[in-house]
Amino acid sequence: MxxxxxxxxxxxxxxxxxxxxxxxxxxxxxxxxxxxxxxxxxxxxxxxxxxxxxxxxxxxxxxxxxxxxxxxxxxxxxxxxxxxxxxxxxxxxxxxxxxxxxxxxxxxxxxxxxxxxxxxxxxxxxxxxxxGEQADLYRVQDVPHGTVASRWYDAQDLGFDRKLSIYTPPGYEQSDDEYPVLYLLHGAGGDEEAWLSLGRTAQIMDNLIAEGKAKPMLVVMPNGNVGQDAAPGAGSDGYYTPQFMTPETMNGKYEAQFMDIVDFVEDNYRIKADKANRAIAGLSMGGYHSLQISRFYPNAFDYVGLFSAAIMPREDKSGKGVYADFEETLKAQKDNGYKLYWIAIGESDFLYEANMEYRELLDKIGMPYEYTESEGGHIWRNWRVYLSEFVPLLFQD
Amino acid sequence: MxxxxxxxxxxxxxxxxxxxxxxxxxxxxxxxxxxxxxxxxxxxxxxxxxxxxxxxxxxxxxxxxxxxxxxxxxxxxxxxxxxxxxxxxxxxxxxxxxxxxxxxxxxxxxxxxxxxxxxxxxxxxxxxxxxGEQADLYRVQDVPHGTVASRWYDAQDLGFDRKLSIYTPPGYEQSDDEYPVLYLLHGAGGDEEAWLSLGRTAQIMDNLIAEGKAKPMLVVMPNGNVGQDAAPGAGSDGYYTPQFMTPETMNGKYEAQFMDIVDFVEDNYRIKADKANRAIAGLSMGGYHSLQISRFYPNAFDYVGLFSAAIMPREDKSGKGVYADFEETLKAQKDNGYKLYWIAIGESDFLYEANMEYRELLDKIGMPYEYTESEGGHIWRNWRVYLSEFVPLLFQD
Structure with a gap:
């Protein structure tokens, strides 16, 4: 033997x-x-x-x-x-x-x-x-599982193909239904793999949908570093030491080209292509991106989630004035209407003050939002919790 | 600054x-x-x-x-x-x-x-x-990229959902064409992730297709350990120490249920569902599986690839007599006809003698095959080379 x-x-x-x-x-x-x-x-x-x-x-x-x-x-x-x-x-x-x-x-x-x-x-x-408890959302359980695909799209504004990750819910392939979409954005130093690996997005979605707490939806996880085509090691740059800030991550170019991603998804998946069925959320830099994208395209998203958003002034190199007219575009977003503007941050997050100031601005212009404050700081533990709190609020009517 | x-x-x-x-x-x-x-x-x-x-x-x-x-x-x-x-x-x-x-x-x-x-x-x-050279096939190059999906199917014969990896070639989603399929099987201790990570299958396929050396095709990479639903850490067993041999990997059950996988692929993808457009290949234990599956279903595959195949007698617990009538079913496979039966092994592989004996059996019953012998032993370096040599031979007419 x-x-x-x-x-x-x-x-x-x-x-x-x-x-x-x-x-x-x-x-x-x-x-x-x-x-x-x-x-x-x-x-x-x-x-x-x-x-x-x-x-x-x-x-x-x-x-x-x-x-x-x-x-x-x-x-x-x-x-x-x-x-x-x-x-x-x-x-x-x-x-x-x-x-x-x-x-x-x-x-x-x-x-x-x-x-x-x-x-x-x-x-x-x-x-x-x-x-146990919240952590059971992060485990692969014996429930129906969605599909996770790693797919390349033509980033027309940037001039090259780029990779994104996409979760389609259980039953998507067998169904004739059209589905809503959550665009879920990573933070600085992250990429299209981060929400799947560190954020346990596929497991959280499978488990929330199985419990009847979330509507079946697609989750699109793009790469927010417009200078690279894919995650380190997964793109044409080969293997190298990843940096926290890659060039051109927070200068408006990503926000300006974001509708190329939306167009790709709407052309290639069986979804409901309207504002009522589009959500955008992100952590840290991705929260900043979500804020700017939903403001710059002020009639595109009915649901916005800012998780520990990196709210800070940045130089605009988009060529399209993405960061211009900040308050005016926020007011336009308010006037166009939306269903949920959700802000979450940890009480010891170094971005706590910046988020407080942003909430004061929203209060000043009368822009409604929901606010959640958690323990802890700028950590993935919080972002997994925020995702599992945010997703059940989406597309409920 | x-x-x-x-x-x-x-x-x-x-x-x-x-x-x-x-x-x-x-x-x-x-x-x-x-x-x-x-x-x-x-x-x-x-x-x-x-x-x-x-x-x-x-x-x-x-x-x-x-x-x-x-x-x-x-x-x-x-x-x-x-x-x-x-x-x-x-x-x-x-x-x-x-x-x-x-x-x-x-x-x-x-x-x-x-x-x-x-x-x-x-x-x-x-x-x-x-x-350089062969290694350029393993790099992510600036060529059109296929999609890699991680997807669950209902393994009806086994009674639970199981995960597989599937590569669809560049252009699949935009096309109306039907495609051929390569079923690509891992070795002992491997799982549905092995050919993608260690075998660089997506990169090899993208690059061979871009060079015009391979036909666009789907590559289906199932999990050959019928006791588990997915790779260690990716399934309902959670995190544990992976073993070389999981229970029931080479006892016939996998081979017996294999057509559940083929049916799933043919029901869910736009493919040519006939023998002329089906290939099966695998490394080590997966070569053994490919041998047995193509023999047990002797009119299902026009292309068979045995990469360092683990040819050895095993106890049959399939309940379906998968391992019975070995020579008779091989003769049936021969009589039904096929386009390619491809055997490759390294000269210092510990399975060299077993493959030599198997070739003698094939010679004895007059079953044609092509044979490639390389340097080295039972290593991924060889299996990546075998894959990149085998794929250009498939579906060429």
Whole structure:
């Protein structure tokens, strides 16, 4: 039997790595989520002098930065047993999708026992889910699943093909119905993959639709960096180190060309192509984009969502005056009417003040909006929650 | 200007990690592919006592395993400079997609400067591409791109929904044409993601079609592990450590239910639903599956590709006698006729003898096939080459 298993091991291309893992005793289980929602991290590293785990499940600590103190992820020490296996068990954790890394003798790295990682800009972090409550929206459950497609469109205003991600709801392909559309925009350093990987959009949509809490809809996730054709590694620029700010992300060009994306979707999918069936929302830079696009095209969207929006003055290089006449176009948007203008931000977000000022402007011009304030700062945990609160409000009549 | 950049950094959720990277001097470039195709690896690790790089770009070395000596990836030592940056530069490398890892004081880990990784079973490896020749097929080039969809189908024989990946060629959505289909099957430990990530199938198809070397076709990449609904982490089993052999991967059940997949594709896509426009191919276990499926349904596929096929006797638990009447069904397949039966294997593959014996059987019963022998063993490098050689032979009349 053992020989049979060994022979089967040979079937993989990871042959040698596999054997190293199998026979060097590296096969620890990490992370292990226990029934009581405590979590054990383990690392086989007999030669290490210190091992720590750092991640967003630990209480944050103050760290010094050139801009002053800021909140950083906490750290916890692992303890070594006689076999050289380091381990640390948390207290019971609240349901959530968490990320973490190990720090081995001061060197921050991934957990070799956990093949599940998510890239956030240029960092790659391990992830795990503590189930229950809100976090069950992030799990793949036994419900009907939508389709996720990675597709290229002709960005006519920009002159080259660009990639976007698109979620079509369960039953879309078998149906003759027409569907509404949510345009969902990423933040600085993100791309068309971010809402799917970090934001768990497909899982949230599948689960909300299965629970009857959201209408079946398409979710279009474009790439907001108009200088690139696709996410780092997925486009013609090949592999390179992603940057937070790519050129021309917040200078009006993206907003000016946005209707090319809407036209592409309306030409290629079976949807209801009118204002009542169009929503636009985004996080951080994507919230800024959503604000500007819905203002510059003031009669295009009945639903607008600003998640921790990066509201700040920016230089206009669109050639189309996208950022001009700010208040006038907002008033036009108000006069044209809409069903929902939804603003959400965390109480410790560094953009809190900017959002407060923007709300004061909206109050001044009498533009109605709904406002949600959460705990925490400028983090994906909040954006997943905002998405799952926003989506049930869409297209309900 | 500096403050402006720092302020923009705050826009990302990776805030603290980013600052650590920015201000701790961790910002080395790695790997750097030079004009002359040499490659430099760099790691900032002032406290480390030894750093090595291991990967498939280095000459393989003999390693001891419980089954005897085998080929393993070589290792090279990095040297430390006065700033604590370790580096190693290769000789000029042949064009290829390579993988690697660092070994820091004996601990194997990923390269923190390279966010591009691919999972192979339970291992995650960094990757890079040395451009030119064959490797240009693996790059995202400025050519028309097909769509890649991740979609669920009702696996009626198995009783639950399962995920598959599907590539539709450039122009599919705008066309009224009907297309042929290649069913492309993964190996043991793989899943519906393997041919896309490790096999670069979308890039190979886009580039071959753009060069006029391949007909536009759909490529359907199902999940061959009938005990799971989707890839590890992408299905209802959540996150767990992937195994090489999942239960019920090679016991006939997958082969028996395969026509559920064909029916789903033919019901849901605009394709030519006949034998002349159906191809099936796979690597290792997927080659075995392709052999068995095309034999058990002996009048369904005009094109069959066995890439390093895992030809071995297996217990039949299909309940449908999939593995019975082996020679008789092969003879039926021969008598029904087909256009191409293509076998490829590396000269040092551990399955070389098994494939030789199978060819002798085919010779004995007079069943025609084409045979290609390459250098090397049971590795993805070969399977990418086999795919790019096989696809141009399909649907040419």
């Amino acid at each position: 053992k020989n049979k298993i060994l022979a089967l091991l040979l079937l993989t291309s990871s042959f040698i790595q596999a054997q190293e893992a199998l026979f060097s005793g590296q096969q620890v289980s990490s992370p292990q989520v226990h029934e009581d929602h405590s979590v054990t991290f383990r690392l086989m590293a007999p030669g290490a002098e210190s091992v720590q785990v750092t991640g967003d499940f630990l209480p944050s600590v103050k760290v010094k930065t050139p801009m002053g103190e800021a909140d950083g992820p906490g750290k916890a020490d692992l303890e070594k047993d006689e076999k050289g296996i380091w381990s640390f068990t948390t207290e019971a954790l609240a349901p959530e999708l968490y990320n973490y890394a190990f720090i081995i003798d001061g060197f921050k790295t991934t957990d070799p026992a956990n093949p599940f990682l998510i890239r956030d800009v240029a960092s790659v972090m391990n992830i795990f889910i503590v189930p | 500096k403050n402006k950049i720092l302020a923009l950094l705050l826009l990302t959720s990776s805030f603290i990690q980013a600052q650590e990277a920015l201000f701790s001097g961790q910002q080395v470039s790695s790997p750097q592919v030079h004009e002359d195709h040499s490659v430099t690896f760099r790691l900032m690790a002032p406290g480390a006592e030894s750093v090595q790089v291991t990967g498939d770009f280095l000459p393989s070395v003999k390693v001891k395993t419980p089954m005897g000596e085998a080929d393993g990836p070589g290792k090279a030592d990095l040297e430390k400079d006065e700033k604590g940056i370790w580096s190693f530069t290769t000789e000029a490398l042949a064009p290829e997609l390579y993988n690697y890892a660092f070994i820091i004081d004996g601990f194997k880990t990923t390269d923190p400067a390279n966010p591009f990784l691919i999972r192979d079973v339970a291992s995650v490896m960094n990757i890079f591409i040395v451009p």
